Structure formats: C-alpha cells, structure tokens
Amino acid sequence: MIRDLTDAEARRAMPCKWGQVDADVIPAWVAEMDYALAPPIALALADAVAHNVVGYPDFSPGGGPLGEAYAGFARRHFGQHVDPTWVVPTVDVTAGVRFALNALSADAPVVMTVPGYPPVMNIIEATGRKRLDLVLDPDAERAEIDLDQLDHLLDPAGGGARTLVLTNPHNPLGRVFTQAELEGIRDVVVRHGARVVADEIHAPLVLPGAPAHTPYLSLDGTADHAVAVVSASKAFNTPGLRCAQIVAGDDATRDRLRGVGPGVNESWSTLGAVASVAAYTDGDPWLATLVARLGEQRDLLAHLLARHLPAARMRPVEATYLAWIDLRAYGEDDPAAEVLANGRVRLAPGDMYQPGLTGHVRLNFATSPERLTAIVERMAAALAT
Template sequence: MTSTGLIRDFTDEEARRALVLKWGTQDPDVLPAWVAEMDYALAPPVAEALQRAAAQGITGYPAHSSGGPLGAALAGFAARHFDWPVDPEQVLATVDVTAGVRIALEALSDHGPMVLPTPAYHPQFGIAGLSGRETWELPLDPDAGQATLDLDRLDDLFSRGARTLLLTQPHNPLGHVYTRAELEAIRDVVVRHGARVISDEVHAPLVLPGASHVPYLALEGTADHAVTVTAASKAFNTPGLRCAQLVTADPAARDRLLAEPMCRNNSWSPLGEVAAVAAYTEGDEWLASLVERLDRQRGLLTSQLRQQLPLARMRPLEATYLAWLDLRGYGHDDPATLALDKGRLHVEAGDRYQPGLTGHVRVNIATSPERLVEIVRRLAVTVDA
C-alpha cells in the first residue's frame, strides 16, 4: 500500500479488523467501496489521546452540559478552517449526527413536515417519522450539473405547511459544496416563511481544492432559526466513538436543547469527546494530508472513468470521498447489484438515496490508489460487459 504524507493505508487484514462493518462483514473476495469509512489508519494525535484516556480509565458518564474542552476545541477549529466565530458555550455533545438532527427537530422546530432534498443520506428518510412528522422530498434534477435547490419548489413546500429544511452541506451523496450565494438564497426563503434550518455539516472538513465551505450559521440573519450538527467522525474516521456536536448561535435555542430529557440525549461517549478534542486541536496537519490524498484520488477516479467507463457521468466532486456516478448509459437499472454479483464489488445503489432512481451508484474513494483502480476495473467489467 502507498501513503500520502501522514496518511497510511490499511492492509486488507488491518481493514477487516479495524473496519468491522465496511470490511469485516464482506466475503473475502469482495472489495468494499460502500459505507462512509476510510481505509486509512487513525490520525496519530487521535490514537495517542485515546490511549492516554484509556490508561486513565476515562470510561464513565459524560457531563451533560455545553461548552467545556469540546466546545473550545470546535470553536478553535471553526475559526481556523472556516473563519466562523463559534461561542464555545453554544456547543453541546450528542451521540451522532443523525441523533443530533432528530433532537434539534423535536426540541426546536414547529410541528410540521420536514423538507429533505433528495438524493439524501438514507438514514435521514426516517428521522421526521420518528418525531411524528412527515418527510416531504425536494428532488434534485439527476441530469443537472450541480445540486442546487429549486427555490420555487422549496417556497411552495413551505407555503403548503413544511416547517423545517434539513440541509446537508457539503452534500452527501452528491459531493456539492453550497456557495454563499446559494445559502443566502435558501435563507431568504426560510426567513420569509418563519421556518427553520437544520444544517448537517459533518463533511465540512473534507472540502477539496477548488471549493470553500460556508457554515450556514456564519450567514447574517440565521442565528434565530438554525442549528448546525457536525462531528469529527467523517474527517477523522471515528464514527464508532459516538460523539457529535450541536452548534447554536441563540442562547434560547441552546437552553432548549440542554433542557431535553437525558433519556433523549445521554448516550455519547467520553472517549468520543477525547477523540474529537484531539482531532480539532491537534489534527490540522493530518487533515491537510488527507485532503491532499482525496484530491489525488478524485483525479485518479476521473482518469480511470475516462479510460474504463467512458459512458459514466460523475457529479463534480467538490467535497467528501463519496463519488456519485450516473451509469444509465450502460442500460442497467441496478448496477450496484450487478457489480456485487458479477464483479465482487460492493458499492451503494442510488435508489437507497432517492427511491425509484435507477442506474446510479455511490462509490467510496477513500482507499489506496491501487484499490481505486481495481474498483473502477471491477465496475467496468460488470456494467460494460
């Protein structure tokens, strides 16, 4: 396996041991490129912090409060990377991003439908229902070059009674980074209807060269209607440590979140807090190396698709390590199943992210260059047979 700067690739054996879901559940002949985990060793500052915490026995209940070392660490990271002034006391821990979205929806939003732009991260489809709300989809054009929201349709959904927009930015699975102008236009529609935004920004540290992340709460006129949910988990490969963050800019919203019953939000991990603090305070150099690696992987994927799958169309990959491929040119409704059955390649089917959408797959490129070449080869020999 190769390396880029501080990034070390797992061997297959290491990956099967460390990535229990992504690799450990697969048959030995299957190459996994599906769930959003990276085939890279843990950032040394995070690994060292966890080792120290385990040696000190930090395995008890976490404190149910805002601010603290976690709030200070996230505020420093936001200032350095996004020029976003975050009040550390407005940062609260939660178990993961999906749980954080649900808590924000139940504690802060008026009762009414939640708008979900699709394709969408598939666990998001069930969040509103758990809160007794409907999910109203806002489909994005699969043939459009970018993942820009249809503001007229958004306006119509709010006019018909929707009360919350779940905005995933950077977008998963389309890899789009919303511009300031796009976000301001969305804000204006939301404000006109007195609605609310929950902004899932877990992929924000993974914006690739050529784009810049603008936090929704960094926009003027958003403090009174928005909450951000984020985590170090995607950028630093620590989802199993279970610690995301809710960020508000309104003390009243923060207090409402803190007042939620412990049974709704008491399950994050103190080791997750340790890892997040280390990532946010000591992980910049490793993260820069990661973004460099992912940028190279993006270029390699583009060239391999051109050579091996010339009819494939890829959304501009501006962020994340998750490529969204349109394979309809090859005439298969379900290329993901075909790839698994015939090519022993596990990618995710597009209809998981937008029910009824055929011919699309999501491919995880956070692996070694050698594996990425093999991923495209296996995909090509199955869909272009």
C-alpha cells in the same frame, strides 16, 4: 501522514464496511476511509484508556473542552465565530438531527433534499413528521436547490413544512453550496418563519479546487432559526466513537437544547469526546494531508472512469470522499447489484438515496490508489457482460 490499511487491518478495524462482505469483495459502499487513525487521536485515546477514562461523559452545562476545541476549529477552518457554550454534545449526527427536530421544530412536515443520506431520511419520519422531498436534478451538471420549490414546500398552502434539513456539503452529490446559494435559502426560510437544521458533518472535507465551505450559521439572520450538527467522525474516521455536536446560534437556542429532559438527547461517548478534542485541537496537519490525498483520489477516479467506463457520468466532487456516478448508459437499473455479482465490488445503490432512482451508484474513493484502480476495472468488466 496518511497510511493505507492492509486488507487484513481494514477487515479488523471496520467490521461494518469490510466485515459485511465476502473475502473476495472490495468494499466501496459505506462512508469509512481505509486509512489508519490520525496519530494525535490514537495517542489521546491510548492515554485515556491507560487512565481508565471510560465512564460517563461530563453532563454539566457549558461547552467545556469539547466546546472550546470545536470553537477553535471553526474559527481556523471556516472563519466562523462560535461561542463554546453554544456547542451541545450528542451521540451522532443522525441522532442530533432527531434531537434538534424534537426540541426545536414544530410538529409539521420537514423538507429534505434528495438524493439524501438514508439514516437522516428515515429519522425524520421516526419523529412522527412527514418528509417532503426536494428533488435535485440528477441530470444537472451542478445540482442546485430550487428556491421556488422550497418556497412551495414551506408555504402553508403548499407542503406546509416548518423545517428544512440542509445537508452542506451534500451527501451523496458532493456539492458545496455557495454563500449566495445559502443566502437564497435563508431568505425563503425567513419569509415563512421556518427553521433550518444543517447537517455539516462533511464540512472539513472540501477538496482542492472547490469553493470554501460556508457554515449556514455564519450568515446574517440565521442565529434565531437554525442549528448545525457537526462531528469529527467523517473527517477523522471515528464513527464508532459516537460523539457529535449540535451548534446553536444564540443563547436562547442553546438554553432550549440544554433544557430538554434527560434521555431525549442520547448520551455521547467519553472516548468520543476525547477523540474529538484531539482532532479539533491537534489534527490540522493530518487533515490537510488527507484532503490533498482525497483530491488525488478524486482525480484518479475521474481518469479511471474515462478510461474504463467512458459512458459513466461522475458529478463533480467538491467535498466528501463519495462519488455519485450515473451508469444508466450501461443499461442496468441496479448497477450496484450487477457489479457486486459479477465484479465483486460492493457499491451503494442509488435508490438508497432517492427511492425509485435507477442506474446510479455512490462510490467511496477513500482507499488506496491500487484498490481504487481495481474497483473501476472490476466495475468495467461487470458492466461489459
């Protein structure tokens, strides 16, 4: 079910990931998969275009087909009850975080775990709010959120933050926070009367052997202070179609989101909504095959690193298709630059995700086994020089 794109197909399909590198460079940086589109999505899009479904999306209130589709997906995959009317479309997850902050959060600092996703890190400050970084230990085997530090950052006598942007599963660390961990976070947030905006875009991509994803809104006592921002775009490789969803936990939060004036919530794509409904409704078999394939790729990467870069340290990847790799043992502050220059592989440098952090890279392993093998072999040759 998972078809690897050829280099020529990938270069045409992904002008960002493949188009921004020279022809002799293997791209393993931005979070797109080198796989053909899931057939149910391709068929739905082809049918929509054939019928000229390229106008404005449906702006009417209520969850509509997209809300119904996501509610069914959440029930099947996470055991979560979502009222379809609580699903509010938005253009993408980054814009959804900004919209949620502006519509729901106090004009006060925002806590974010770092390393963190750079566009979300930037968007917090774009709202005019100060970003307070809760740094996850780069040397810990399994990074955990320091609840004492979170308590300090939310305390008026400490950081004075009023919102936590929670990335679960975590990008770039690949962590799936357990229910117990999330309950600890909830208790600190509730104690301070703060708010949570949960970025759960990678929730469908929990890999074999990892704990199940627990949606933050599935916990008791979260409905009145949290929203989740979700999308089919990462799991089904459709980021260019521009459609995400903000999931409210109750009617009051939904009404606040829908009551914001026009232009504040950026318009999502009609074709993005078509693709999302198809993914959420008919994509389960393809997604199951994808998750199995990504588990195999993760294990292959661990084997290749042990063989070719034995001093590298890859944090256990529980979710996503993004590996966070510590290469400090090879003596390069910016190993991504060295690997690009001398190995012709583009990786994402660690300091994009945590300013000032040296010796780390993020590697996208959602590609063919042959490309992944070449990536690690080229990395090893570059770092040996």
